[in-house]
Amino acid sequence: GAGVSQSPSNKVTEKGKDVELRCDPISGHTALYWYRQSLGQGLEFLIYFQGNSAPDKSGLPSDRFSAERTGGSVSTLTIQRTQQEDSAVYLCASTTRTVYEQYFGPGTRLTVT
């Protein structure tokens, strides 16, 4: 496919469990972003990967959140010991190095019960 893909599309987990969310960016896009969107809210920046540079983690809300990007392509966002306030839609976007127009995946809806 040509677009950004994310999996799973929906995830329901119990409080305290760990979850992994996956993002597969558009081929050739060197930059990858993770955002969080709570119900009725705007987009909250989480983390940004650009090529081989150190990621910008300034938006991660706590040390329970981490992300990695393997081989400059697929990224995984991990949330440890999930809390109910982590319930949100997690969006991934990618862009080329020279143009900052971001293209979003369909998102993962996370529900922590």
Add this chain to the structure above:
Amino acid sequence: QKEVEQNSGPLSVPEGAIASLNCTYSDRGSQSFFWYRQYSGKSPELIMSIYSNGDKEDGRFTAQLNKASQYVSLLIRDSQPSDSATYLCAVIHQGGKLIFGQGTELSVKP
């Protein structure tokens, strides 16, 4: 002061009218500006980008940028009910991070 500010709305316009959406930003060094449309339950979709002062037109959409006033706007001509969505303004911040406004909800009434 928020880095990117938008009126949350809702903005209601009749079908066929011009919808005007506004955005201000705080970082005077910002160079790249974007408008995204987000339908309920969907992810944001890029509709316009603008990098230079002035107007940029694409079909029924016109983006306007005034860097001196730190102001970006989006005009939608001949508004249609299918334009009803939340419109997000986004600005490239230092280091390439895209900062979004809270979005303006637009409702186009038939």
